[in-house]
Amino acid sequence: MPKCIFNNVSVKGISSVIPEKELSLYDDKNLYNGDEKKIKRVVNSSGFLNRRVVDDNTTTADLCEQAANKLLNDLKIEKSTIDGLLFISYTPDYLMPATSYVLHKKIGLSENCICADIPQACSGFLFGLYQASMMINSGCKRVLVLVGDTFSKFSDMFIDHTAPVFGDAGTATLIEYDENAEPIYFNINSSGKNYDALICKNGGFRNVPTKDNFYENENYKYESKMDGGRIFDFTMNNITPNIKELLEYSNKNIEDFDYYVFHQANKFILQNIALQLDINQDKMPMETLTKYGNQCGASIPCTISDKLQEQVSKDNNLILMAGFGVGLSWISTILNLNKIYCSKLETYREDYNE
């Protein structure tokens, strides 16, 4: 069953928001004691350079709220017509209730609405599209998919803590019932045996927060671990076969697409997938990770806002997408973005949501 097709589902708009504060690897005094030559080596090989981070008082929900308000205002959507709200993130506001309910209030949606949180990171946008497609096919007319993360609040995770690479972002995507929509295809895989390859162990109910495991120098710390080597091997071995299966299932060829928008994990992974599949790299944006960091689930919509805003606003584009990461989870998707509303990457403003 991992492969499936949905009809009557259409993406109407995408809006993406990033925090104002920019950090560069060169400004990080903890990284190789600020040794520029060594940092240059990380920048050259991984593709990471700058990233945007929130302040202590801003959460993923705040970024997503602005993205949702902008999307609904610019599209002139009557809020009472939204009958589904999904919040996809590993950085919720609270352990209870689900952040989708908090956002349901803040955005001002009606009680005729299904709310749900889905914990997903780098596959999050595509997982959200999949879930929204199911909701549309079971009777919903308009589903708002909010995807974002603020991984800057976790401890540094890139390959044995080599460098901080995660950038914060929040996005909103509107999915609608549309009889004329072209089909959307998904291929979804999961590997629970690798659940500990990328993990934040403390703070849930298995390891409750204590002074020892949660505080460092009086500051809270969500200690996270990423087994960079294992994840790299996993992506090298699994993403390409998943995409090939989807191409076969959808009866499409790799050269059929206008664009290839993949999760902005790092430069090695993106270039290797492109080489393995013989993808024209001119049609595969890779600069977003250098400008804004690895934005987890928000990286695909942010890349569209950053690089393809004009194209998806003016034309019908057939796009191949892939997301992969925490879980471990990996998903590929084929969909059309046909003259949709798409914002540029907006900067978060505290007063926007008031």
Add this chain to the structure above:
Amino acid sequence: MNKEDLLQDIIDTIQPENEITFDTELETIDEWDSLSKISISALLNSKYKIKIAFSELSNFKKVEDICQFIEDNHEK
């Protein structure tokens, strides 16, 4: 395949501060860290179409071992 070219590819990938030769022990190279190992794995995969797991890279002792591995596995 020219061994000197392979060495140059490895140098370009690891970007070591000090000179390295075929005989250099990998563990003595400051830059032989997880970033370099991933970069080498990516190089083998993309340029030489050789798949190697990240964990297997720890089996190499000298720079020459990587060159030998590429020679042995290229185009097979």
